[in-house]
Amino acid sequence: MRLIIQKFGGSSLANPSLRQKVIQHVKQAVNKGYFLVVVVSALGRKGDPYATDTLQDFLAQTVPAPPLRETDLLLSCGESIAAAVVAAELQQAGCNAVALTGWQAGIITDGYFGRAEIKRINKENLLRLLQNGKIAVVAGFQGISEEGEVTTLGRGGSDITAVALGAALEAEFVEIYSDVAAVMTADPNLVPEAKPILHLGYQEVLQMAQGGAKVIHPRAVDIALQYNLPLVLKKTGEDEEGTVVSHQVQRENFSFLDRTKIVTGITHVTGLAQVQILTDLSEVQTEEVLKVLSNAGISIDLISLSPQEKMFTIDAREGKKAAQLMQNLGIEAKIETGFAKVTIVGSGMRGIPGVMVRIVSALNKAKTQIRQTADSHVNISCLVREENVAAAVRALHTEFGLDGGK
Numbered sequence: 001m002r003l004i005i006q007k008f009g010g011s012s013l014a015n016p017s018l019r020q021k022v023i024q025h026v027k028q029a030v031n032k033g034y035f036l037v038v039v040v041s042a043l044g045r046k047g048d049p050y051a052t053d054t055l056q057d058f059l060a061q062t063v064p065a066p067p068l069r070e071t072d073l074l075l076s077c078g079e080s081i082a083a084a085v086v087a088a089e090l091q092q093a094g095c096n097a098v099a100l101t102g103w104q105a106g107i108i109t110d111g112y113f114g115r116a117e118i119k120r121i122n123k124e125n126l127l128r129l130l131q132n133g134k135i136a137v138v139a140g141f142q143g144i145s146e147e148g149e150v151t152t153l154g155r156g157g158s159d160i161t162a163v164a165l166g167a168a169l170e171a172e173f174v175e176i177y178s179d180v181a182a183v184m185t186a187d188p189n190l191v192p193e194a195k196p197i198l199h200l201g202y203q204e205v206l207q208m209a210q211g212g213a214k215v216i217h218p219r220a221v222d223i224a225l226q227y228n229l230p231l232v233l234k235k236t237g238e239d240e241e242g243t244v245v246s247h248q249v250q251r252e253n254f255s256f257l258d259r260t261k262i263v264t265g266i267t268h269v270t271g272l273a274q275v276q277i278l279t280d281l282s283e284v285q286t287e288e289v290l291k292v293l294s295n296a297g298i299s300i301d302l303i304s305l306s307p308q309e310k311m312f313t314i315d316a317r318e319g320k321k322a323a324q325l326m327q328n329l330g331i332e333a334k335i336e337t338g339f340a341k342v343t344i345v346g347s348g349m350r351g352i353p354g355v356m357v358r359i360v361s362a363l364n365k366a367k368t369q370i371r372q373t374a375d376s377h378v379n380i381s382c383l384v385r386e387e388n389v390a391a392a393v394r395a396l397h398t399e400f401g402l403d404g405g406k
Contacts, residue, residue, distance in 0.1 A: 001130065004029060005174040007039040007140065007162035010051060012177050012236035013082055014044035021237035022086065023093045025177065026135065030095065035130045037169065038097075039140045039162040040086050042078025050081045052141075068113035072142075072152045076102070079139035079158065087137040097135040100126075102161065103144035105136065111145030115154045118143060118161075121168040138165065156217035163220040167227040174224070174231050176216055181235040183208065183215050183243040185402040186266040190390045193403035197243055197265060204264050204345055205231075205245045207379040211343035212269030221245070262348035262355065263400035266393050270386050272339040273319045274371065275300075277310040278332040285331075286310060292325050302341065302374045302383055311372060313339065313383060339371065340389040343381040344396055350377045358399055366395035 006029065008022050022038075029036050046053035055074055059066045080101050087099035106122030129136050140158025145151055153160050159176060166174040182196035183205065200208075202225040209218045215233060224231050224245065234242035281289065286305060293300060293314075298321065300312040314322055316337040326333040349355050356373075359380060363370060368391055372383035384392050397403055 001035050002033060003035040003037070003130070003169055003171045005037050005039060005162050005166040005169075005171050007158060007174065007176050008041065008086075008236060009158070009176075009178045010041040010044050010048075010082075011179040013040060013042075013086065014048060016089075018236065019086060019089055022177070023090060023095070025175075025236070026090060026095060026097075027093070030135070034172075036135045037126065037130070037165055037171075038086065038135060038137045039158055039165065040079060040082040040137060041140055041158040043082045043085065050078045052078050069149065072113045073150050075152050076139070076142040076150050079141045083137045083139040087135075090135060090137065095135055096133055097137050098129060099137045099139075100129075101139050102142035103150070105138045105165070107143035107161065107164070109143035109145050109151045109153070111147060111149060111151060113149075113151055116143060116145070116151035118153070118164050119146075121164060123168050126165075126169065156220075159217035159220035160223070163223045163229065163231070166229050167223055171229065174229060176231060176233045177236040178233070179235065180215075180233075181238060181240055181242060183213065183233055183265065185264070186393050186397045187213075187268065190268075190393045191266075191397050191403070194397070195402065195404075198241060200243055200245045200264065201247065201347055202245060203378050204347055205243075207343070207345045207376070208265055208267050211267035211345060211379065211381065212341065213265070213267040215243075216245075261401060262352055263344045263346035263396075263402065264348070265345050266342065266396050266400075266402065267345060268340055268342045268389050268393055270340040270389060271316050272301075272313045272341060272383070272386075273316040273322075273335050273337045274311065274313050274339050274383065275322060276334040276336075277326075278334060279330075281310065281331070289326070289329065289331065292329065293322065296321060296325055298322055298325075302372050302381060304372060304374075313341065313372070338386045339383050340386045340392075341381050341383055342389060342392045342396065343379050344400065345379045346400075347378050349380070355380065359396065362395040362399035363392055366391040368392045368395070 042052045044051045083099040087097040090097035109116035140161035184194040186194040188194040206221040231245040298318045302313045304311045368388040370382045
């Protein structure tokens with residue numbers, strides 16, 4: 001069975017005109033001989049009647065602190081509505097489509113409301129429908145626990161649904177459609193010279209997603225990497241190739257002697273706060289602090305832990321909660337907002353000396369102070385003031401030759 005998955009985000013489904021473009025993509029795949037599973041997000045974005053944010057705001061206005069179980073039950077309706085609408089429109093266009101909720105598609109989760117993980121996929125129903133010539137239109141973002149509770153997978157969860165289904169059904173590839181044509185070397189709103197990246201490795205796109213590039217959910221990339229499942233990131237309504245994510249990364253005009261093309265892209269994320277723990281803590285106390293933050297659902301990043309200093313970043317919206325938790329533990333901490341993280345990503349920088357020197361030099365020229373750093377084999381991140389983020393991204397984009405200037 002030659003099978004592919006097509007996933008369409010909410011911005012691709014917001015109105016009938018856009019959904020006609022979705023129908024054309026589906027028909028093209030069918031005409032090529034593919035069996036097809038279509039995964040859909042909720043229709044539109046915040047403010048649209050059935051978008052996830054709209055439903056969440058509606059519930060919050062009704063109940064200030066709504067219970068997680070009922071929240072998941074309501075939020076799952078957005079994708080269910082989208083699946084029903086898209087399947088009906090496909091039928092009207094002559095396609096043999098059927099709408100499925102996450103649980104009808106066999107998606108079984110671990111039962112954690114709001115951030116569930118997929119445990120397994122019972123694929124018998126999907127396979128039966130596909131073998132009977134049906135196009136399965138599956139509601140993304142949702143599943144059901146062993147106890148029969150409706151759960152959601154967290155923000156961007158429809159990407160996870162699509163890739164998990166692709167892995168379970170042994171799809172040839174997964175197409176992720178959105179309102180951008182490809183992964184770019186930087187945010188074009190900050191860098192007009194940014195260029196599309198046609199080929200990426202899994203680790204590179206994972207680091208770009210984690211670094212703030214709104215291209216695909218990092219967990220979806222993890223699954224694709226684990227199952228060696230190629231991804232294609234494309235724009236709805238266009239036939240361009242988009243960005244192909246796989247192990248088979250192609251580099252145009254590649255040279256082992258080229259030291260300027262070691263960086264693939266620049267990402268950024270704003271709205272961060274830097275936390276400095278001022279109390280002298282033992283290792284056991286440090287562990288307790290991290291555990292308390294984790295249990296409160298506060299994710300930390302850019303972690304610097306040593307006997308001399310203990311610093312990390314959090315989402316600035318979690319600042320008050322983190323401050324209260326620290327106070328409850330009797331710990332003095334300085335929490336400063338107004339920061340952004342700028343990250344250079346590229347598998348080509350592995351083992352190459354002088355990369356950090358170039359970063360420091362570029363940011364010095366851009367009059368941008370580095371407040372904290374972190375790195376791995378394929379990325380280096382710098383914490384900067386939020387007002388400097390545009391200058392920092394542009395400077396790094398130029399320094400590493402991504403605008404064609406070097």
